[in-house]
Amino acid sequence: MDGTTDRDGGTAWRRIADRLAQAIARGEYRPGDTLPASVVLAEQHGVHRHTVRQAFRHLADQGLVTVSRGRGTQVIAPRVPYPIGRRVSMRANFGKLGIEASSRMLSAMGVEGEAETCRALGLAAGSRLWRVEGLSLADSVPMGTGTHWLSAERFPDFDRAFRDAGASITAAFKIYGITDYVRLSTRLTARLADEREAELLGIVPEAAVMVSTAIDALPDLTPIHLVSSVFAGERMEMVIEPFKE
Numbered sequence: 001m002d003g004t005t006d007r008d009g010g011t012a013w014r015r016i017a018d019r020l021a022q023a024i025a026r027g028e029y030r031p032g033d034t035l036p037a038s039v040v041l042a043e044q045h046g047v048h049r050h051t052v053r054q055a056f057r058h059l060a061d062q063g064l065v066t067v068s069r070g071r072g073t074q075v076i077a078p079r080v081p082y083p084i085g086r087r088v089s090m091r092a093n094f095g096k097l098g099i100e101a102s103s104r105m106l107s108a109m110g111v112e113g114e115a116e117t118c119r120a121l122g123l124a125a126g127s128r129l130w131r132v133e134g135l136s137l138a139d140s141v142p143m144g145t146g147t148h149w150l151s152a153e154r155f156p157d158f159d160r161a162f163r164d165a166g167a168s169i170t171a172a173f174k175i176y177g178i179t180d181y182v183r184l185s186t187r188l189t190a191r192l193a194d195e196r197e198a199e200l201l202g203i204v205p206e207a208a209v210m211v212s213t214a215i216d217a218l219p220d221l222t223p224i225h226l227v228s229s230v231f232a233g234e235r236m237e238m239v240i241e242p243f244k245e
Contacts, residue, residue, distance in 0.1 A: 012045065012047050012051050013047075013051045013052070013054040013055040013058065014055070014058070015045075016041065016045055016047070016051070016052060016055040017055035017056075017058040017059055020035060020055065020059060021059060021062070021064060024064055024065075024075055029075045030075060031075050031076055031077040032074065032075065033074065033075045034071070034072045034073065034074050034075075035056070035065065035072065035073040035074070035075065037072065038052040038053050038056065038073075041055075056073045059073070060073075063076070063078065063079050063234070063237075064076065066204075066207070066234050068204045068207070070204075071204065076234050076235070077141075077235070079234070079235060079236055079237040080094070080097065080099065080138060080143070080235060080236055080237070081097075081237055081239045082231075082236050082237065082238055082239060083239045083240075083241045084183065084186050084238055084239065084240050084241065085183070085241040085242065085243065086182050086183055086242070086243070087180075087181075087182055087183060088183045088186075088214070088216075089170050090103075090136055090143075091103075091168060091170070092170075094138050099138045099139055100138070100139055100140075101136065101137065101138055102136075102137050102140070102166070103134050103135065103136050103137070103166060103167035103168055104134060104135045104137070104167050105132065105133070105134050105159075105162055105163050105167040106133040106134060106135055106145070106200075107131075107132070107133045108130065108131070108132045108133070108158070108159035108162065108163075109130075109131050109159075110128055110129070110130060110131075110152050111128070111129055111130075111131045112126050112127075112128065112129075113125070113126060113127045113128065113129040113149070117129065117149050117226060120215055120223060120226050121149065121150075121151060121215075121223045121224070121225075121226055122222065122223045123151060127151065127152075127153070128151075128152035128153065129149050129150060129151060129152055130148070130149065130150045130151075130152050130155060130158045130159065131147060131148075131149060132147070132148040132149075132150070132158065132159065132162055133145065133146070133147050133148075134146050134148065134162075134167045135167075135200055136229075138235075141202075141235065142200060142201045142202050142232065143201075143231060143232060143235055143236055144201070144229050144230060144231035144232065144236065145197060145200045145201065145229065145230050146227050146228065146229035146230070147227065147228045147229075148162075148169065148225065148226070148227045149225070149226040149227070149228075150224065150225055150226075151224070154176075154224065155176060158172065161175045161176070169216075169225065169227070173224075178218070178224070180218075180219055181216050181217060181218055181219070181224065181225070182216065182217055182218075182219060182221075183214060183215075183216055183217075184214075184215040184216065184217045184221065184223060185214065185215050186212055186213070186214045187212070187213045187214070188210060188211070188212055188238060189210075189211045189213075190208060190209065190210055190211065190233065191208075191209060191211060192206040192207065192208060192209070193205060193206060193207050193208075193209045193230070193232075197209060197230050201230075201232045202232075203232050203234065207232070207233065207234065208233035208234070209230050209231060209232060209233050210230070210231045210233050210236065210238065211228070211229070211230055211231075212227075212228070212229045212230075212231065212238070213226070213227075213228045213229075214226070214227050214228075214229070
């Protein structure tokens with residue numbers, strides 16, 4: 001057999017992919033498990049190993065596995081849908097799905113704001129800003145890491161407030177009397193993870209990540225917060241819901 005089609009005319013790689021997908025659905029392979037090597041499956045199915053690799057790529061496109069050199073083809077948990085609406089709170093969003101969310105503060109420092117960041121926050125170029133890094137987790141699995149920018153004048157001692165609030169922006173804002181805020185904009189792009197991001201998120205270097213740059217504001221639309229986040233593409237999917245609170 002040439003590895004392209006079965007005797008009955010079906011596509012070999014698709015048949016292999018479907019069988020593996022069904023095995024994953026039945027729980028024969030669970031998140032974190034490694035599928036048999038392509039050479040093993042090729043021998044079992046009487047096809048070339050490139051045919052099996054094509055099946056692996058299809059499963060990866062379906063969000064069922066990750067394929068990486070050195071780690072093989074691993075089953076992953078279904079991507080978590082993350083709604084982006086007028087109000088965005090990771091803990092609230094995950095809570096609605098029955099997922100326990102938590103955060104950790106990685107670093108905090110006062111810096112001189114770059115012109116573009118200050119402009120986004122409605123501040124003069126060079127204004128003093130807080131630059132705060134955090135890591136977000138869902139059921140203890142790293143989902144994303146974010147860098148937050150806020151006015152140092154408006155939010156004195158924000159490093160302490162953020163830490164005391166369990167690295168929750170929403171909880172930290174309440175310390176300053178801000179009980180409600182809205183999402184002004186979210187810009188989404190994609191790229192490959194660098195080494196630090198891969199280490200923080202527990203993914204392989206150069207795995208696909210989603211990059212979100214968002215601005216939050218008071219209900220009167222005064223900008224107060226800019227956050228640039230990097231999410232593990234294999235674990236998250238963004239759901240745009242413009243009318244969702």
